[in-house]
Amino acid sequence: MERAVRYSKKREAILAAIQGTRCHPSAEWVYKQLKPQHPDLSLGTVYRNLVFFQQRGLIQSVGVIQGQERFDAALAPHSHFVCNCCGAVLDLPDIAPDSALDQTVSRQYELTVQRHELTFYGLCPSCSDPQQYLKEETSS
Amino acid sequence: MERAVRYSKKREAILAAIQGTRCHPSAEWVYKQLKPQHPDLSLGTVYRNLVFFQQRGLIQSVGVIQGQERFDAALAPHSHFVCNCCGAVLDLPDIAPDSALDQTVSRQYELTVQRHELTFYGLCPSCSDPQQYLKEETSS
């Protein structure tokens, strides 16, 4: 017998938070985002739901960046850019991975390739701007 | 004044261990590998030297896989395959990232791109073999 799934207001809010941002959030980001509207939300619930959504393919991990796992609401195939300075993750919608490559690699190396990822690393506009250090703090 | 660097037998052994394997080791792997020959080696020393080698470009992080950061002795540009089952990391020497892509992305998105990585995910030969479950345990 399969395990039943029940509605939960917090689960809904967690998924909406991830789908509603482009920042590829971490568990903590989701938690802080929702805490004001859901004062009794706990981090454990966020983590449990992240696993839940991943298992159902609603979200995907983008990897661990600066110590925290980051997530993406899975949509069209695309690549990512990661800022080595602030850890920001940006979508590169025009840089789509070539799925034919999977087959090439599968054959050439006798592996079962399921997918591949193309990730760029560097500095985001804000971190590569030398003037940033002269500006006032605008975020904490 | 720059900080001097001194010789250390353990540092040498740690680098040699990483350069001498294709397994893209974690800190713990290096530690366990060297412990028999260096009974007084500590994990802290391994971690400190991993940082040391990274800062000097002798090794590179391949990312965090199943909770552990994995490293690679940096050589020719190549791609990686990661087994979603056992976490094995394989080099794909023939799948070289196209460095021209960095410039393309830099211009198109106004980012400072330093490098990119192409990583394939799937099952390694051993994990995709259905008979593996019938075999005796050969490793712990």
Add this chain to the structure above:
DNA sequence: ATGACTGCAAAGACTTTGCATCTTT
């Protein structure tokens, strides 16, 4: 002798999990 390197253990950061309680059906 100086100061870099290390062992050890404590501390940190992130994530998972057990259990009692609350919710959904």
Add this chain to the structure above:
DNA sequence: AAAGATGCAAAGTCTTTGCAGTCAT
């Protein structure tokens, strides 16, 4: 009422770090 979902806090894993002792120069 049954069973899934959550809050809370403890536990777990991996990594970093402070300090005193050791070693290279």
